[in-house]
Amino acid sequence: MTRTLLTGNGxxxxxxxxxxxxxxxxxxxxxxxxxxxxLARWIDMGEMDCRMATLESEHSMITAAGAAAATGVRVFxxxxxxxxxxxxxxxxxxxxWRVPLVMINVSRGLxxxxxxxxxxxxxxxxxxxxxxxxxxxTCQEVVDAVLLAYRLAEDPAVRLPVIVNLDGFxxxxxxxxxxxxxxxxxxxxxxxxxxxxGEIRAGKPxxxxxxxLGGGPYSYFRYECHLAALAALEVHRRNVDxxxxxxxxxxxxxxxxxxxxxxxxxxxxxxxxxxxxAAVDQLRQAGRPVGLVRPRLLRPFPEADLRRAxxxxxxxxxxxxxxxxxxxxxxxxxxxxxxxxxxxxxxVIASFIGGLGGRDITAEEFFEIxxxxxxxxxxxxxxxxxLLYTLHELAEMRKLQAIAHVERQEEVPGP
Amino acid sequence: xxxTNPAGFEIRDxxxxxxxxxxxxxxxxxxxxxxxxxxxxxxLGIEKDELAIVSGIGxxxxxxxxxxxxxxxxxxxxxxxxxxxxxxxRPDLKVIVITGDGxxxxxxxxxxxxxxxxxxDLTCLMLNNEVYGMTGGQVxxxxxxxxxxxxxxAGNTEPAFDACQLAEAAGAGLxxxxxTMQTPALRNLIKQGLEYxxxxxxxxxxxxxxIYGRKNDLGESAEMVLSQKSDMRPExxxxxxxxxxxxxxxxxxxLARNERPEYGETYRRHADGVANGGKAGA
Numbered sequence: 001m002t003r004t005l006l007t008g009n010g011x012x013x014x015x016x017x018x019x020x021x022x023x024x025x026x027x028x029x030x031x032x033x034x035x036x037x038x039l040a041r042w043i044d045m046g047e048m049d050c051r052m053a054t055l056e057s058e059h060s061m062i063t064a065a066g067a068a069a070a071t072g073v074r075v076f077x078x079x080x081x082x083x084x085x086x087x088x089x090x091x092x093x094x095x096x097w098r099v100p101l102v103m104i105n106v107s108r109g110l111x112x113x114x115x116x117x118x119x120x121x122x123x124x125x126x127x128x129x130x131x132x133x134x135x136x137x138t139c140q141e142v143v144d145a146v147l148l149a150y151r152l153a154e155d156p157a158v159r160l161p162v163i164v165n166l167d168g169f170x171x172x173x174x175x176x177x178x179x180x181x182x183x184x185x186x187x188x189x190x191x192x193x194x195x196x197x198g199e200i201r202a203g204k205p206x207x208x209x210x211x212x213l214g215g216g217p218y219s220y221f222r223y224e225c226h227l228a229a230l231a232a233l234e235v236h237r238r239n240v241d242x243x244x245x246x247x248x249x250x251x252x253x254x255x256x257x258x259x260x261x262x263x264x265x266x267x268x269x270x271x272x273x274x275x276x277x278a279a280v281d282q283l284r285q286a287g288r289p290v291g292l293v294r295p296r297l298l299r300p301f302p303e304a305d306l307r308r309a310x311x312x313x314x315x316x317x318x319x320x321x322x323x324x325x326x327x328x329x330x331x332x333x334x335x336x337x338x339x340x341x342x343x344x345x346x347x348v349i350a351s352f353i354g355g356l357g358g359r360d361i362t363a364e365e366f367f368e369i370x371x372x373x374x375x376x377x378x379x380x381x382x383x384x385x386x387l388l389y390t391l392h393e394l395a396e397m398r399k400l401q402a403i404a405h406v407e408r409q410e411e412v413p414g415p
Numbered sequence: 416x417x418x419t420n421p422a423g424f425e426i427r428d429x430x431x432x433x434x435x436x437x438x439x440x441x442x443x444x445x446x447x448x449x450x451x452x453x454x455x456x457x458x459l460g461i462e463k464d465e466l467a468i469v470s471g472i473g474x475x476x477x478x479x480x481x482x483x484x485x486x487x488x489x490x491x492x493x494x495x496x497x498x499x500x501x502x503x504x505r506p507d508l509k510v511i512v513i514t515g516d517g518x519x520x521x522x523x524x525x526x527x528x529x530x531x532x533x534x535x536d537l538t539c540l541m542l543n544n545e546v547y548g549m550t551g552g553q554v555x556x557x558x559x560x561x562x563x564x565x566x567x568x569a570g571n572t573e574p575a576f577d578a579c580q581l582a583e584a585a586g587a588g589l590x591x592x593x594x595t596m597q598t599p600a601l602r603n604l605i606k607q608g609l610e611y612x613x614x615x616x617x618x619x620x621x622x623x624x625x626i627y628g629r630k631n632d633l634g635e636s637a638e639m640v641l642s643q644k645s646d647m648r649p650e651x652x653x654x655x656x657x658x659x660x661x662x663x664x665x666x667x668x669x670l671a672r673n674e675r676p677e678y679g680e681t682y683r684r685h686a687d688g689v690a691n692g693g694k695a696g697a
Contacts, residue, residue, distance in 0.1 A: 027522075033551060037566060040566045054554050056520075056522060057522040
């Protein structure tokens with residue numbers, strides 16, 4: 001093990017290097033670009049045996065990634081936000097090809113308006129594509145997740161591509177101490193990819209990804225994808241055990257922090273959960289039984305684990321760093337669905353939307369979320385979904401609107 | 416010296432001064448291109464209300480936002496697609512697309528060839544600085560071979576596009592190229608583009624001093640701009656017999672004219688015909 005300081009992007013590149021990725025199709029986009037730049041440098045300096053191609057768009061990049069993976073080589077690629085959406089057509093297609101590859105998504109809010117900073121609408125748009133999803137909260141988790149992702153993707157029972165998600169800026173550009181597994185250890189955990197009978201051979205031509213007419217074959221293939229994704233739950237559980245044995249680091253489908261004896265539980269994804277953990281510690285010091293559950297694995301959805309972790313709780317506060325326009329928080333819907341009709345399900349599942357476009361979620365806001373959710377449990381009244389937004393922010397917004405000569409009817413509130 | 420001291424042209428009249436300071440790096444050629452564009456707009460007497468600027472993503476994409484007119488900052492590679500819809504819906508507007516080598520030739524390359532093919536009355540200003548500047552200096556479709564970028568640390572191995580040849584071959588009505596060093600000539604070229612009733616594709620050779628120049632040891636801004644002089648071959652010397660003695664790679668000025676019908680007019684005539692009893696083009 002080597003202990004070093006790495007950004008989330010650097011950790012992602014190290015993950016690809018330790019996985020001995022063979023092929024890297026690339027296209028730059030903020031805040032992901034550092035990943036492909038780091039790999040380009042290693043490749044051109046002879047430190048990494050990998051072929052790299054700079055494509056003309058993310059659509060071509062994901063196409064190239066899928067096609068290369070279909071030939072039986074280990075493929076790595078990375079994108080973010082608009083790039084992920086531009087390549088969306090190929091996400092469904094490549095997943096349907098049942099080829100394993102690992103793609104990093106560095107989460108960033110979607111246009112319009114244009115932003116560079118993080119939220120999860122990009123990655124959640126890929127939720128139904130057939131790409132499995134691992135969500136990271138620390139730089140250490142990024143490098144480990146890449147290895148776990150390859151192991152999961154390449155498992156003969158799974159054979160689906162995996163996205164490893166990390167938050168732009170908060171993780172991509174933040175340096176943290178990271179323990180890099182030794183190359184030998186990584187090789188032991190992740191041997192050379194054996195594509196099995198799927199490998200393309202000129203002497204044994206096969207047709208892949210053909211068109212089907214009629215819903216019968218189509219339903220069959222899509223459902224096969226679904227079953228493979230569900231099978232990934234058990235495969236991942238075994239992989240996590242093995243990886244923990246090798247490194248001492250455990251990455252269960254759910255991260256449960258002080259959740260066992262908690263009455264109120266925060267549920268959220270990604271790096272902002274580290275702030276929630278800090279808030280949990282402070283709330284605990286103040287005598288409030290609060291905990292955190294953070295899904296690392298979002299697809300396949302660890303439904304049984306979530307039911308176990310949340311059953312019997314007084315209330316759950318789902319904090320969504322995304323907004324499904326016209327519905328609300330995506331994760332809130334998923335958690336509510338998982339707990340519906342389950343005995344001992346928390347009577348209150350409150351929804352909070354925060355951290356959009358890189359907006360911070362402060363400790364005070366976590367305290368307020370915990371307080372409001374506990375009060376809701378006492379009164380039995382589920383509160384309406386709430387956007388985390390301060391009067392000060394609104395006042396600043398009003399100033400911008402004044403510059404843009406936006407006429408508004410209501411009075412400008414003070415901070 | 417009227418050209419360098421233009422009477423009545425005050426660039427501040429055309430800029431959104433509340434957005435200053437601008438984001439461009441010291442030495443970036445894009446500001447010169449912006450000045451030449453606004454100078455041309457001024458001399459042609461185009462009203463701001465009649466002017467629509469559409470830009471994509473990248474350093475070039477940010478330039479449009481500083482212009483005090485109707486401006487649209489769209490997604491990566493799509494300004495030509497956006498402008499096509501805009502111009503067909505509002506033929507009264509003067510629509511200018513500001514794009515870059517990455518925006519126009521890589522992710523948006525398909526839109527370029529189809530805009531050329533259609534020959535709709537748009538003016539496309541492609542600011543070519545040979546690199547993806549906004550994301551920190553990655554290889555682009557116009558990066559010259561052997562050049563260093565952050566994604567080609569040992570030198571680029573892919574051949575570069577000649578965007579003007581591409582546009583000409585795809586049928587663009589007017590194709591031209593100019594360097595930022597020759598600002599009055601650039602203004603004149605843009606004026607020709609704006610006056611041309613069809614699709615005009617104008618490549619502006621710009622310089623990325625801070626990222627591309629530094630990485631490739633091309634000197635300070637002044638040196639990079641001066642090097643354009645030795646690189647270019649003005650229109651007057653273009654296709655003449657001394658070509659072997661003037662090996663300069665950049666032909667400048669108006670490089671091609673395809674006299675073709677303007678698509679908006681064709682379309683409206685067709686639509687009117689359909690409305691008047693189904694006789695297209697009647």
